[in-house]
Amino acid sequence: xxxxxxxxxxxxxxxxxxxxxxxxxxxxxxxxxxxxxxxxxxxxxxxxxxxxxxxxxxxxxxxxxxxxxxxxxxxxxxxxxxxxxxxxxxxxxxxxxxxxxxxxxxxxxxxxxxxxxxxxxxxxxxxxxxxxxxxxxxxxxxxxxxxxxxxxxxxxxxxxxxxxxxxxxxxxxxxxxxxxxxxxxxxxxxxxxxxxxxxxxxxxxxxxxxxxxxxxxxxxxxxxxxxxxxxxxxxxxxxxxxxxxxxxxxxxxxxxxxxxxxxxxxxxxxxxxxxxxxxxxxxxxxxxxxxxxxxxxxxxxxxxxxxxxxxxxxxxxxxxxxxxxxxxxxxxxxxxxxxxxxxxxxxxxxxxxxxxxxxxxxxxxxxxxxxxxxxxxxxxxxxxxxxxxxxxxxxxxxxxxxxxxxxxxxxxxxxxxxxx
Amino acid sequence: xxxxxxxxxxxxxxxxxxxxxxxxxxxxxxxxxxxxxxxxxxxxxxxxxxxxxxxxxxxxxxxxxxxxxxxxxxxxxxxxxxxxxxxxxxxxxxxxxxxxxxxxxxxxxxxxxxxxxxxxxxxxxxxxxxxxxxxxxxxxxxxxxxxxxxxxxxxxxxxxxxxxxxxxxxxxxxxxxxxxxxxxxxxxxxxxxxxxxxxxxxxxxxxxxxxxxxxxxxxxxxxxxxxxxxxxxxxxxxxxxxxxxxxxxxxxxxxxxxxxxxxxxxxxxxxxxxxxxxxxxxxxxxxxxxxxxxxxxxxxxxxxxxxxxxxxxxxxxxxxxxxxxxxxxxxxxxxxxxxxxxxxxxxxxxxxxxxxxxxxxxxxxxxxxxxxxxxxxxxxxxxxxxxxxxxxxxxxxxxxxxxxxxxxxxxxxxxxxxxxxxxx
Numbered sequence: 001x002x003x004x005x006x007x008x009x010x011x012x013x014x015x016x017x018x019x020x021x022x023x024x025x026x027x028x029x030x031x032x033x034x035x036x037x038x039x040x041x042x043x044x045x046x047x048x049x050x051x052x053x054x055x056x057x058x059x060x061x062x063x064x065x066x067x068x069x070x071x072x073x074x075x076x077x078x079x080x081x082x083x084x085x086x087x088x089x090x091x092x093x094x095x096x097x098x099x100x101x102x103x104x105x106x107x108x109x110x111x112x113x114x115x116x117x118x119x120x121x122x123x124x125x126x127x128x129x130x131x132x133x134x135x136x137x138x139x140x141x142x143x144x145x146x147x148x149x150x151x152x153x154x155x156x157x158x159x160x161x162x163x164x165x166x167x168x169x170x171x172x173x174x175x176x177x178x179x180x181x182x183x184x185x186x187x188x189x190x191x192x193x194x195x196x197x198x199x200x201x202x203x204x205x206x207x208x209x210x211x212x213x214x215x216x217x218x219x220x221x222x223x224x225x226x227x228x229x230x231x232x233x234x235x236x237x238x239x240x241x242x243x244x245x246x247x248x249x250x251x252x253x254x255x256x257x258x259x260x261x262x263x264x265x266x267x268x269x270x271x272x273x274x275x276x277x278x279x280x281x282x283x284x285x286x287x288x289x290x291x292x293x294x295x296x297x298x299x300x301x302x303x304x305x306x307x308x309x310x311x312x313x314x315x316x317x318x319x320x321x322x323x324x325x326x327x328x329x330x331x332x333x334x335x336x337x338x339x340x341x342x343x344x345x346x347x348x349x350x351x352x353x354x355x356x357x358x359x360x361x362x363x364x365x366x367x368x369x370x371x372x373x374x375x376x377x378x379x380x381x382x383x384x385x386x387x388x389x390x391x392x393x394x395x396x397x398x399x400x401x402x403x404x405x406x407x408x409x410x411x412x413x414x415x416x417x418x419x420x
Numbered sequence: 421x422x423x424x425x426x427x428x429x430x431x432x433x434x435x436x437x438x439x440x441x442x443x444x445x446x447x448x449x450x451x452x453x454x455x456x457x458x459x460x461x462x463x464x465x466x467x468x469x470x471x472x473x474x475x476x477x478x479x480x481x482x483x484x485x486x487x488x489x490x491x492x493x494x495x496x497x498x499x500x501x502x503x504x505x506x507x508x509x510x511x512x513x514x515x516x517x518x519x520x521x522x523x524x525x526x527x528x529x530x531x532x533x534x535x536x537x538x539x540x541x542x543x544x545x546x547x548x549x550x551x552x553x554x555x556x557x558x559x560x561x562x563x564x565x566x567x568x569x570x571x572x573x574x575x576x577x578x579x580x581x582x583x584x585x586x587x588x589x590x591x592x593x594x595x596x597x598x599x600x601x602x603x604x605x606x607x608x609x610x611x612x613x614x615x616x617x618x619x620x621x622x623x624x625x626x627x628x629x630x631x632x633x634x635x636x637x638x639x640x641x642x643x644x645x646x647x648x649x650x651x652x653x654x655x656x657x658x659x660x661x662x663x664x665x666x667x668x669x670x671x672x673x674x675x676x677x678x679x680x681x682x683x684x685x686x687x688x689x690x691x692x693x694x695x696x697x698x699x700x701x702x703x704x705x706x707x708x709x710x711x712x713x714x715x716x717x718x719x720x721x722x723x724x725x726x727x728x729x730x731x732x733x734x735x736x737x738x739x740x741x742x743x744x745x746x747x748x749x750x751x752x753x754x755x756x757x758x759x760x761x762x763x764x765x766x767x768x769x770x771x772x773x774x775x776x777x778x779x780x781x782x783x784x785x786x787x788x789x790x791x792x793x794x795x796x797x798x799x800x801x802x803x804x805x806x807x808x809x810x811x812x813x814x815x816x817x818x819x820x821x822x823x824x825x826x827x828x829x830x831x832x833x834x835x836x837x838x839x840x841x842x843x844x
Contacts, residue, residue, distance in 0.1 A: 064714045092786070094785060099782075252564040351506045351507055358528045
């Protein structure tokens, strides 16, 4: 796998050559600071741009164009990285080799239409497309509560710190949605296209010179690079007394969510020790949570922990019978105390390292993960895959115990489970 | 091993049927790190009664196949499978559907060791009163989790309306009360009847060395100790043609916007594998042309604000065809009529069919560079057709408008069930 990063002055073009895949994946990543009031706009705009364009001005025309390009797929994906918000425009197209000469170029032309030639009439978005997308955005926001697990995690984070970016609802807000008009959306488009920093990734069995030539010719921006460097969400010291909130709801299962603060972690702890800590605690099917809470006490079907180093957070979640709430909390606290006191062995550490290295190896079989990995190296200052595999081996039991002493349960939230 | 080529996608499959009847498929990919193994049993949640080896008629509670899947991880004196596989950084998992149960391992390193262990643990059941009892609360929590997912609940209700006798009326995992009834004896009966090499298959794909791997498989003592099964236990479900309930409204907790499921039910009589495959693809093409992302129908119903979500899908269960639509709508009645009208009357052209064939073929090629997708496609063939198709692209290419229209003629437009889920 060869990787080249080219500075095209207004953005960086990252090209990755590999013969593993029959398709070519392209990602145009727009990146800016996260702002709560922009979330709904961002969702609306990215859906709008991939719904229709000036040239392909209905969903039918748009989709038929994609079908004609041998089922090329295009979608936009918005996500948060610490204090930053990204929108990726993703395209997957079959290699010319398996289809016809010039397909890649035609696909990039299509991508150009999507990004630069939106469905605008008289300085506003096409009304038909606008109202269809608006209805869909609205139902998407309303539907959020149907996913009890995500819903309860969001509620937890709101109780934990309602002003921090991790407690923003990335599905958007109804109040904000109502304010958006075809005109204001177009205004926002003009702002969006200029005021984000941009990176373009392309991966597949490609020719660097050819790809650089067509992308630099067709995708021309005039933006500033790397607008934000500091991604990490500032941490607030944990509450002295654990905040416990129980809310009733007439559901079969109570959702238990716990937010833990990570305090004063070094870079090494965030990038290495934290991974191992989390895999041992509740990040795998061989974790302490799985073995000691699910298997020994039959208290739940799932109980997992996830670490978010950019947010200084660990979130623990489980689905339980409400009666078992206190029992469950005691067991979780016990496992966390065991991590502090060193009640785990070298074999656990060794397995967690292998698990971590496997996950790194796996990246190399998946085009979008390869892109995400190069992106993280470039933007988050993370070590390369090879360096990471070496450095993870150095993590010691002492490192893990000392990290464990910087992790504090802050907020516990229990939702529902009241159905008799 | 026999080498078979999957035509049109540059993928070779190495096949061997072992003496004990186990079918083995190995699909090597060069230049990959990951490998995937799936050890499957052609036994799933739809089995509710059967004859044991000594000809005893046995009835089992709902959810037994799924319970058995959970309990296979229990070992008498060997290491716990999750723990064993994590030693090499690999992932183990298992799943149960109505038709089959499968045990999977996914990893980078130590494939031979992991293959050996997988064969060992799935071939050595260890059920005790105690370990069966302790699983019940875990499974009941799993069922509770699904019960709180509104879309799942809606599909449950829809299956109850469509099917009269078919076990799909009940969740794969059973119900809390049926789970409570399961005993170690029930599990052993099922295991001994269905977990036999000739009723199972073993597939590996990705970063594998076929010669080494087949040796490991052939030399596995636990697998070799399993006898060749004699008895076939076909599941015969006498499902009537008519749907059970034509229309019903159900209140669903946490459903935020009204969602409905419309299902058409009819029977076909295709036993030949090629015809069956072609039928299935023709049905897919029909639905794609009429209701897919580039369809007039979709644009229209969105424009008229009839719905905010719309999916169509189809499945062939034994000889029963189900065409299913899921939508989020404020006007359940009108959207239903629009669907029926479109399904019946909208004209399909030769160009439509050719365009969608190109899409289907392109997707086959795209998926063929993913080892797990190729593996899954072989599993699907084995379950649906009891055989593997090596020339799918050719078969898709051979379809024309007549095939699609023929499928449309089979549909019984009046034999549908319509379940309307409203928020509670």
